[in-house]
Amino acid sequence: MLSLTKLLVIACASSFLIVAGEYIGYRAAALQYHSFDDITGGGFAALQENANEYIKYIEEASAQGAQILVFPEHGLTGLTLGSTLEEYFAQTQVVPDPEAREVPCDYTDVPESSLIMHQLSCEALKHHMYLVVCLAEQFNCSQVLSEDESYLQQSVDANDMPNGCEFYNTQAVFDDTGAVVARYRKKNLHNEPHFIAGTDPDSSAVFEASFGVTFTLLISFDILFYDPAVSNMESFGVRDVITSSGWMDQLPFHVAPQVWKGFSEGYQANLIAANHYNPMGGFLGTGIFRGVASDPDEYTYDTSSGTKLIIGDILTHAPVSPRNNSTSKSERALSHNTAGHSSLHLMKNKDSMEHDSQEIATGKSKKRPERRTEVNMHQKYLHEILDHYDYIILNRSKSGELVQETLIDHEHSITCMVTYTYPPGGSEDFLYMLISYAGLTPHGNFTYFLYNENCGVVLCLNENIESCAQIEGAYLGDSTFRPYELQGHFNGPYIYPAILTDTVQLFNSEWWNYSLVQEESGYRATIHIFEEVNDVLTLGLYSRLFSKDPEEMQ
Known part of the structure; x- marks a missing residue:
């Protein structure tokens, strides 16, 4: 019932x-x-x-x-x-x-x-x-x-x-x-x-x-x-x-x-x-x-x-x-939580990041079985062209310490920041990049163009951004990369979390939380990760600015 x-x-x-x-x-x-x-x-x-x-x-x-x-x-x-x-x-x-x-x-x-x-x-x-x-x-x-x-x-x-x-x-x-x-x-x-x-x-x-x-x-x-x-x-x-x-x-x-x-x-x-x-x-x-x-x-x-x-x-x-209504900006901050966690619970998880990273460094974190995944070749995927994205290669960290990397697009007033640990070990078959872009993106074989502001962490096969998410037929071993938080600052409120594992499945709903806060200069969207997730393909924030679409698309 x-x-x-x-x-x-x-x-x-x-x-x-x-x-x-x-x-x-x-x-x-x-x-x-x-x-x-x-x-x-x-x-x-x-x-x-x-x-x-x-x-x-x-x-x-x-x-x-x-x-x-x-x-x-x-x-x-x-x-x-x-x-x-x-x-x-x-x-x-x-x-x-x-x-x-x-x-x-x-x-x-x-x-x-x-x-x-x-x-x-x-x-x-x-x-x-x-x-x-x-x-x-x-x-x-x-x-x-x-x-x-x-x-x-x-x-x-x-x-x-x-x-x-x-x-x-x-x-x-x-x-x-x-x-x-x-x-x-x-x-x-x-x-x-x-x-x-x-x-x-x-x-x-x-x-x-x-x-x-x-x-x-x-x-x-x-x-x-x-x-x-x-x-x-x-x-x-x-x-x-x-x-x-x-x-x-x-x-x-x-x-x-x-x-x-x-x-x-x-x-x-x-x-x-x-x-x-x-x-x-x-x-x-x-x-x-x-x-x-x-x-x-x-x-x-x-x-x-x-x-x-x-x-x-x-x-x-x-x-x-x-x-x-005349609610304050803090009152309009909405915590979208797929597991029903309260905001207090969310902050407790955030405050425990350092403790969790120490567990990883000392080998006390939960062990996951070794695996090598071949992405199913019985499914066709299109790929967004990423060569116009800004990007940073996310380097491995020492002893599992927390690392923050930030991309700032001053021209379009968007910011993208990730907090993660990435200790040595695990597969070196691939790496991760923090990517961001603001502008028109093509759809339907360049028939339609929509205005997006995007921010995300993506698995890549090498240091060429065009290798990102090119996973068809790839053999992917275990990674030690663990994200804790992805945060983006955008110019509009129409923002969607975009999350996938490298087996092209959704993250478990109990592992993460999404929140959005309106600020003086825009909107701050955040994905918090509660559990150890080693199998990330995409951890992203996809934003639409409908008013900037070409006139024929409005």
């Missing part, structure tokens, strides 16, 4: 205070799904095949008591979208306006363009469960479908459709009566020529469930932007976020669970993330991240996992509209 306690949330992402009352408990599920992608038998046949598989997992989630189930991006269509209008139309569905509260299960004489919606609506009704389904939506296209055969053999260009026909990458939400209660059209596309960007208000991504929880939606790449999720959290006090993702991993700061965990911690929000499964395509991972109550996360990031359902209980609170 979920415990009920009172919660005071002081939002770090803006100067507003949210005071919540009793916790609300609910049970959620997210599906990592390996889609059927073969459209040689027709686009609708593939759509139906995937819908049939969805129904099996709806039944499984229902049997385990889930009240809401989230499906990934591209799950219904698969990753192969039709190249001609005829092929592509067969993969799309009509999504009714949520204002009408239509129940597609009630449709009779159902055309193919509504058949999958009809089937899923009936499943939601049958199992009294909310379903969040991402699909290719056709809107106002009936006249185009009446065109002659030769026209329908043309290639798809969503930005050049006649007669007002539009295609969207859309999340449709069915409530527990089968009604469509939300329709969010993806705003921030990522090399998706089959779709146009949604222009509906951010509030179109918000819905309230019958079990008392208000959610906001987003689709994959949206998570790096202000709209819709951050906007809705700030405007409506929402703290439960759902993402349908087809996330392609990028080292060192943008691996799927790393991004989701950072978002959840950075905003003290719950995040339910469903992702496509295709490791060799770069898609992997699904999970439930409990940033509101700082409970442990449940996630999968395993190349051998295949389609997998993640189910777990979540504590949240009823949203309260943000209100301006």
